[in-house]
Amino acid sequence: MERRILTGAYIVITIFAVFLLRLWYLQVIKGGEYKKIAERNRLRAIEIPAPRGIIYDRNNNALVRNIPTFDVSVVKEDLPSDSETLSELGRLLGLNPEEIKNRLKRASSNPFEPVVKLKQNLSLEEVARIEAHKIDFPGLQVDVVVSREYLYGRLASHIIGYLGRLTLNQAKDPDYSDVPKEAFIGQMGAEGIYDKILRGVAGKKIIEVDAVGRVTKLIGMQPHINGEDIRLTIDRTVQAEAEYALGDKTGAVVAIDPNTGEILAMASSPSFDPNLFAKGINYTDWENIINDSQKPLLNRAIQSQYPPGSTFKIVTAIAALEEGAITEETTAHCSGGIFVGRLFKCWRGKGHGTVRLHRAIVESCDVYFYETGRKVGIDKIAEYASALGLGKPTGIELDGEKSGIVPSTSWKLRTLKQQWFMGETLNTAIGQGYVSATPHQMARLIAAVSNGGKLYKPHILKDSEHDYLDKVVEIKPDTLNLVKSALVGVVSENGGTGHAARSNIVSIGGKTGTAQVIGGDRASRNFKDHAWFVAFAPVENPQIAVAVFVEHGGHGGATAAPIAKRVIEAYFKEKIEDEKGSRLGESPEETSGQGFKGRKLKNQISKIIPNSRDTF
Amino acid sequence: MVDRRILKNFDWSLLFVALVLSLIGVMTIYSATRPVVNVEQQSFYLKQFYWIGISLICFFLIVSIDYRWIARSGYIFFGFGIVLLIIVLIAGKRGLGAQRWLDLGFLSFQPSEFFKIFFIMAFSRYLSDMKQEAILGLKDLLKMGFIFFIIPAVLILKQPNLGTVMILLFVFVSMIMTAGVRKKIVVMTIIIGLISVPFVGNVLWGGLKEYQKNRIVAFVNPSVDPRGVGYNINQSKVSIGSGGFFGKGYLKGTQGALRFLPERHTDFIFPVFAEEWGFAGSIVLFIMYLFIILRGFDTARRARDLTGSFLAMGVTFMFSFYFIINIGMTLGMVPVVGVPMPFISYGGTALLSNFIALGILTNVRMRRFALFY
Numbered sequence: 010m011e012r013r014i015l016t017g018a019y020i021v022i023t024i025f026a027v028f029l030l031r032l033w034y035l036q037v038i039k040g041g042e043y044k045k046i047a048e049r050n051r052l053r054a055i056e057i058p059a060p061r062g063i064i065y066d067r068n069n070n071a072l073v074r075n076i077p078t079f080d081v082s083v084v085k086e087d088l089p090s091d092s093e094t095l096s097e098l099g100r101l102l103g104l105n106p107e108e109i110k111n112r113l114k115r116a117s118s119n120p121f122e123p124v125v126k127l128k129q130n131l132s133l134e135e136v137a138r139i140e141a142h143k144i145d146f147p148g149l150q151v152d153v154v155v156s157r158e159y160l161y162g163r164l165a166s167h168i169i170g171y172l173g174r175l176t177l178n179q180a181k182d183p184d185y186s187d188v189p190k191e192a193f194i195g196q197m198g199a200e201g202i203y204d205k206i207l208r209g210v211a212g213k214k215i216i217e218v219d220a221v222g223r224v225t226k227l228i229g230m231q232p233h234i235n236g237e238d239i240r241l242t243i244d245r246t247v248q249a250e251a252e253y254a255l256g257d258k259t260g261a262v263v264a265i266d267p268n269t270g271e272i273l274a275m276a277s278s279p280s281f282d283p284n285l286f287a288k289g290i291n292y293t294d295w296e297n298i299i300n301d302s303q304k305p306l307l308n309r310a311i312q313s314q315y316p317p318g319s320t321f322k323i324v325t326a327i328a329a330l331e332e333g334a335i336t337e338e339t340t341a342h343c344s345g346g347i348f349v350g351r352l353f354k355c356w357r358g359k360g361h362g363t364v365r366l367h368r369a370i371v372e373s374c375d376v377y378f379y380e381t382g383r384k385v386g387i388d389k390i391a392e393y394a395s396a397l398g399l400g401k402p403t404g405i406e407l408d409g410e411k412s413g414i415v416p417s418t419s420w421k422l423r424t425l426k427q428q429w430f431m432g433e434t435l436n437t438a439i440g441q442g443y444v445s446a447t448p449h450q451m452a453r454l455i456a457a458v459s460n461g462g463k464l465y466k467p468h469i470l471k472d473s474e475h476d477y478l479d480k481v482v483e484i485k486p487d488t489l490n491l492v493k494s495a496l497v498g499v500v501s502e503n504g505g506t507g508h509a510a511r512s513n514i515v516s517i518g519g520k521t522g523t524a525q526v527i528g529g530d531r532a533s534r535n536f537k538d539h540a541w542f543v544a545f546a547p548v549e550n551p552q553i554a555v556a557v558f559v560e561h562g563g564h565g566g567a568t569a570a571p572i573a574k575r576v577i578e579a580y581f582k583e584k585i586e587d588e589k590g591s592r593l594g595e596s597p598e599e600t601s602g603q604g605f606k607g608r609k610l611k612n613q614i615s616k617i618i619p620n621s622r623d624t625f
Numbered sequence: 626m627v628d629r630r631i632l633k634n635f636d637w638s639l640l641f642v643a644l645v646l647s648l649i650g651v652m653t654i655y656s657a658t659r660p661v662v663n664v665e666q667q668s669f670y671l672k673q674f675y676w677i678g679i680s681l682i683c684f685f686l687i688v689s690i691d692y693r694w695i696a697r698s699g700y701i702f703f704g705f706g707i708v709l710l711i712i713v714l715i716a717g718k719r720g721l722g723a724q725r726w727l728d729l730g731f732l733s734f735q736p737s738e739f740f741k742i743f744f745i746m747a748f749s750r751y752l753s754d755m756k757q758e759a760i761l762g763l764k765d766l767l768k769m770g771f772i773f774f775i776i777p778a779v780l781i782l783k784q785p786n787l788g789t790v791m792i793l794l795f796v797f798v799s800m801i802m803t804a805g806v807r808k809k810i811v812v813m814t815i816i817i818g819l820i821s822v823p824f825v826g827n828v829l830w831g832g833l834k835e836y837q838k839n840r841i842v843a844f845v846n847p848s849v850d851p852r853g854v855g856y857n858i859n860q861s862k863v864s865i866g867s868g869g870f871f872g873k874g875y876l877k878g879t880q881g882a883l884r885f886l887p888e889r890h891t892d893f894i895f896p897v898f899a900e901e902w903g904f905a906g907s908i909v910l911f912i913m914y915l916f917i918i919l920r921g922f923d924t925a926r927r928a929r930d931l932t933g934s935f936l937a938m939g940v941t942f943m944f945s946f947y948f949i950i951n952i953g954m955t956l957g958m959v960p961v962v963g964v965p966m967p968f969i970s971y972g973g974t975a976l977l978s979n980f981i982a983l984g985i986l987t988n989v990r991m992r993r994f995a996l997f998y
Binding site: 010011013014015017018021022024025027028029031032033035036037039040041042043044046047048050051217218219220221223225226 | 661662805863868879883884885899903915919942953958
């Protein structure tokens with residue numbers, strides 16, 4: 010029996026040895042792996058979103074705010090993956106069980122981020138329903154997420170922009186490397202350009218949980234950094250008036266402070282409601298916007314170029330005066346047209362009689378400028394047009410800016426490989442033909458004319474610490490005075506084409522433009538002429554320069570001039586009220602209440618607008 | 626009461642190792658049940674501590690009685706044990722889906738825990754009473770098997786308590802094997818066993834409770850349902866593995882206290898220990914068990930008579946199988962069977978029965994030299 014007892018002992022020893030090997034395998038060979046699994050069991054990373062910076066207008070009125078919305082997500086590991094649970098969960102959330110399955114499958118495999126978003130922007134009803142049934146679905150949780158509300162809906166939608174999901178290109182961009190996949194980030198306008206400033210840095214909290222998901226302690230915390238507020242140059246009141254005045258017409262309005270280059274208003278119609286995007290746009294809304302023939306996402310103020318029509322006569326006049334091709338006294342006789350190879354008609358069939366420059370501008374006599382154009386020549390016109398900022402992008406922060414066209418002999422040779430014809434000079438002299446400009450370029454041009462030739466780098470971010478002067482166009486003061494007084498005449502004198510812009514509040518100078526839409530059925534809306542009006546006010550000491558463009562709007566004087574007037578008046582009415590206010594001791598900076606905190610933007614701006622650094 | 630000459634041979638080292646194991650048990654129970662949210666510390670570890678005291682008293686009581694008297698009274702206790710098992714089935718207290726406890730008002734206990742001791746006592750007497758240096762025949766085996774194993778096994782399975790039946794079966798078989806069985810019978814049994822596997826297997830499988838079937842399925846493939854049956858095994862391996870070589874340190878383990886590990890202070894207490902003390906601590910623990918077991922075999926070998934030898938063997942096999950099944954289960958090498966870790970797992974009755982068994986072992990060892998009264 011002793012032998013058998015020993016056998017028993019050996020068997021036991023052998024089993025011990027096997028156990029030790031197994032223990033070695035589990036603890037030493039696979040120890041690291043199991044340690045990770047144990048950590049994944051107990052640790053959860055919770056993102057603490059950073060509140061996005063608020064966007065203010067130039068008078069510290071908030072244009073957006075952050076509002077809480079509700080998302081539902083699930084801790085992947087905690088949710089049973091059987092099809093019954095999934096289909097019940099699908100019923101609860103109103104989602105297809107297959108979709109839930111896919112989302113779970115696609116989710117990050119990072120063990121510290123086991124949370125998968127299932128549905129965003131729940132209604133309060135949904136939140137209540139989910140909370141009531143949460144207990145049946147381990148790992149299900151409702152999260153509060155900060156979303157964006159655009160307080161004035163469509164107001165300045167092209168300038169403010171909107172929030173949208175990270176696009177594929179952005180996902181590859183190192184600038185967005187710290188942004189979670191599901192996040193909404195700025196996609197257009199200020200939200201897009203200044204996203205890095207606005208979004209801040211999300212924080213992270215690592216917590217320990219027990220097997221039933223109760224939080225047992227806080228392991229670590231990385232605080233979030235608030236997004237910084239930004240202040241735009243836009244004036245809420247002027248912007249609103251510009252959009253209101255445009256109404257359902259297709260077009261654009263740009264208002265600039267001629268002394269700083271700040272954009273006071275930039276309206277493009279039709280516009281869109283950025284609130285649709287902020288919460289994750291649904292398919293129908295997106296289709297509607299994308300398929301709209303009027304292209305509401307297009308910012309016509311900078312992304313569309315049109316022939317400037319008679320507003321371009323300002324350029325022709327300056328070129329001719331500066332080059333000595335004409336003087337104040339030079340006359341021309343308008344009998345309704347002029348024959349240069351073919352008949353070039355004046356817009357006024359019966360003609361203007363014999364006119365000098367002043368009346369030619371006031372009445373917008375085409376024949377006078379045909380003559381003037383012929384005298385000064387296309388290349389000189391092109392030179393001054395370019396000097397005044399046409400034909401190249403203005404360098405505004407907003408994306409997708411068009412450059413416009415300034416035609417010249419060399420331009421035609423280069424692009425069309427053709428000889429320049431005299432008739433084309435005539436056409437160009439009155440702003441027809443090849444020449445084209447964006448409404449924003451025209452606003453910048455009229456601002457430069459009104460302020461003595463100073464061209465500013467246009468910007469939408471309010472920043473009083475920097476001088477945005479781009480260059481001073483060398484034009485003799487006499488020339489400018491002559492042109493300006495004619496522009497004043499356009500609005501104030503009898504027979505002036507811009508009399509519709511005449512205001513009781515403030516003296517306005519301006520120029521109408523009617524750009525012919527060539528070769529169409531004149532009766533239909535789509536082939537009506539484009540209406541232009543560029544203006545500045547007050548005449549003595551210009552503080553606002555405006556360009557109005559209405560697509561197929563007909564005559565500039567009839568359609569565009571009244572809009573310009575309303576925008577200018579809105580600006581000065583507001584100024585008068587502010588002055589009253591400050592006389593009572595409430596400066597607008599204090600009364601606006603919200604408080605503006607984002608002044609330390611110097612460095613960030615130069616990071617975002619690389620070509621602006623040299624001008625600082 | 627006890628002869629001083631006998632006392633001289635008292636094996637303090639066995640008692641010492643068992644006590645250390647028990648204290649490790651109290652510490653580990655404390656760690657496994659320590660609160661992590663704002664609730665009070667559960668009193669398991671204190672209760673276990675008191676039970677050590679009670680167990681020690683019983684241990685010395687057992688040691689002081691000559692083991693031959695213990696074996697002599699084996700039949701009476703065996704009969705008494707059967708009666709208790711029947712009472713449990715009729716009037717027992719239910720808990721965790723099984724009817725295992727007898728409530729005496731001031732305390733409740735599991736008769737099946739003590740029954741293992743009664744069985745060893747009675748069977749040792751039976752084996753040693755057989756005249757020959759037994760080479761057992763088929764008739765003896767069937768008779769023995771029916772009386773000593775089949776009857777109690779059926780009663781215990783009814784509770785149900787598969788773990789105890791397993792231990793009983795293994796102890797029964799290994800005691801017979803050590804006593805000696807004709808080679809022909811061993812071979813026959815194996816052949817019949819193999820042939821009848823499909824048939825008996827079917828009957829057995831059908832007789833298993835759902836949770837028992839699941840445990841076997843989960844053992845074969847834990848990933849079948851990681852949230853359900855396989856969960857225990859997975860979390861057990863994670864706990865053990867995450868301990869690494871040196872462990873996370875006492876009270877630094879997370880798997881137990883945060884409740885990822887089920888049955889963390891009872892059947893799955895070893896993973897809690899292994900997580901905190903690592904491979905190094907586990908080796909020390911293994912060595913302590915091995916010490917008790919080898920000491921047990923040594924005692925069986927050197928016992929003064931057959932009775933002592935069988936008693937020591939029964940107890941040693943019992944410890945061995947407890948250890949092998951429990952550790953094998955936590956290491957994922959044996960299906961999950963509800964078997965506690967001797968001396969360490971929480972449970973008063975089990976601790977007491979382990980100390981009584983240790984008492985019998987010490988008793989035999991102490992009286993291994995023939996003395997004349």
